[in-house]
Each structure stands twice: as structure tokens, then as C-alpha cells.
Amino acid sequence: MNASQPSILRLQQLGSALLQPFSLNLRGGEICCLTGTSGSGKSRLLRALADLEPHQGEVWLDDQNQQQTPAHLWRLQVRLVPAESQWWSDEVADHFPADYDPEDLKALGLSSDAMEWQVSRLSSGEKQRLALLRALAFPLKVLLLDEPTANLDPATTLRVEHWLKQQIARHRWPVVWVAHDREQVQRVADLELVIQDGEVQEMLIGSD
Numbered sequence: 001m002n003a004s005q006p007s008i009l010r011l012q013q014l015g016s017a018l019l020q021p022f023s024l025n026l027r028g029g030e031i032c033c034l035t036g037t038s039g040s041g042k043s044r045l046l047r048a049l050a051d052l053e054p055h056q057g058e059v060w061l062d063d064q065n066q067q068q069t070p071a072h073l074w075r076l077q078v079r080l081v082p083a084e085s086q087w088w089s090d091e092v093a094d095h096f097p098a099d100y101d102p103e104d105l106k107a108l109g110l111s112s113d114a115m116e117w118q119v120s121r122l123s124s125g126e127k128q129r130l131a132l133l134r135a136l137a138f139p140l141k142v143l144l145l146d147e148p149t150a151n152l153d154p155a156t157t158l159r160v161e162h163w164l165k166q167q168i169a170r171h172r173w174p175v176v177w178v179a180h181d182r183e184q185v186q187r188v189a190d191l192e193l194v195i196q197d198g199e200v201q202e203m204l205i206g207s208d
């Protein structure tokens, strides 16, 4: 496939001990919000898509089958941004490419010198936004977001949503976005999947 063409993520009869099998085609640039009560299996579904949890059924990225792709190569393309980020060095900058342009810090309401900070001083909201920037600083084809604004105040949440939507529209990644906030779902989603009693159902946006 041409590198500039948007990818398609296809789930075929994806299921697990927790979830009844379901299928979905997600095109480049589409945001699918994944909702459901706490413990319904949203994070585990994202982990299955990232090949971090066993599952039934198949996941395809264009013509690549997840099961036939080495896990580390799959995860380079299918980027999971977990709810809680991991940091492997003391300095923020060490987690970014050497030639990273820190222009986006401002867009996310972060200080322009945040790259020079120690990870140990980061607030939970700063950590969350820097983890998001870091995840998008390296090439990817599919984006999986687990409650990307969970630690943020309402104004910063809107900023982050706006920035994410711009990035997604520009790069045309298929996106699965776990959200609890109904208003956020209404603002960002092209489609919504709800997990209820182990069943995954598609809801029409604006239907609640």
C-alpha cells in the first residue's frame, strides 16, 4: 500500500471471554468512541487490538493480519496510548525523537520548556499530555486512546480534543477512543461502540 494512503482497521468476529464476537471496519480519519460501564472491558479490547491480550477472531490493518505480524512490528503501527503512561528515563526529552519540534507543547497548554523537565516533577495532567505527544511523535497507522483526557480540567480537555482531531484529520488514522464523558463522545465521535453485558453494539451518534 502507498504510505500516504490512509489505513483501514478491520475487526472480524473479534471476541474474548468477556465479549461476544463483533465486527467493525474503521476507515482512516474515523474516530470510534468506545464506551461502557467501568469494568465492561474497554481497556482490554484496546489491548487486544494492540496485540497485548489474547482474543478470538481476526484483526487486519489493510492487508496485514495481526496474527501473522510479529507483535513488536504490529505495535509500531497500531499505537496504544494507555490510561497510565510509563516513563523509562528521568528526563522528558529522552522519550522524544532527537529532532522533535516542540511546537505542539503550546497547543496542549504545556510550558515551552517542558522538554527540559524531569519526569518526577510532572503533574498527572502534564504526564498525560506529554504521553500523548510522545505517542504521536513517532510514525503510526492506527491510534488507540484510553481515556486521553481523564486527568484534565474542562478547558484543557477541549484543547486536547481539538489538537487530537486536527492530528487525526491530517494523518487520517483510524482511531478507537475510550471515553466516559457523553459530551466528549458527542464532540469527537464519528461512530460509537457501547459495551453492555458483554455485547458490543454500534450506536448512532446523537441518538441519546
Ligand SMILES: Nc1ncnc2c1ncn2[C@@H]1O[C@H](COP(=O)(O)OP(=O)(O)OP(=O)(O)O)[C@@H](O)[C@H]1O
Pocket (backbone or CB within 6 Å): 036, 037, 038, 039, 040, 041, 042, 043, 044, 045
Ligand atoms: N489481566 C487480567 N486478567 C483477568 N481479568 C482482568 C485482567 N485485566 C483486567 N481484568 C478484568 O477485566 C474486566 C475489564 O477490565 P477493563 O480494564 O477492560 O475495564 P474498563 O471497561 O476499561 O474499565 P474502566 O472504565 O474502569 O477503566 C475488569 O473486571 C477487570 O478486573
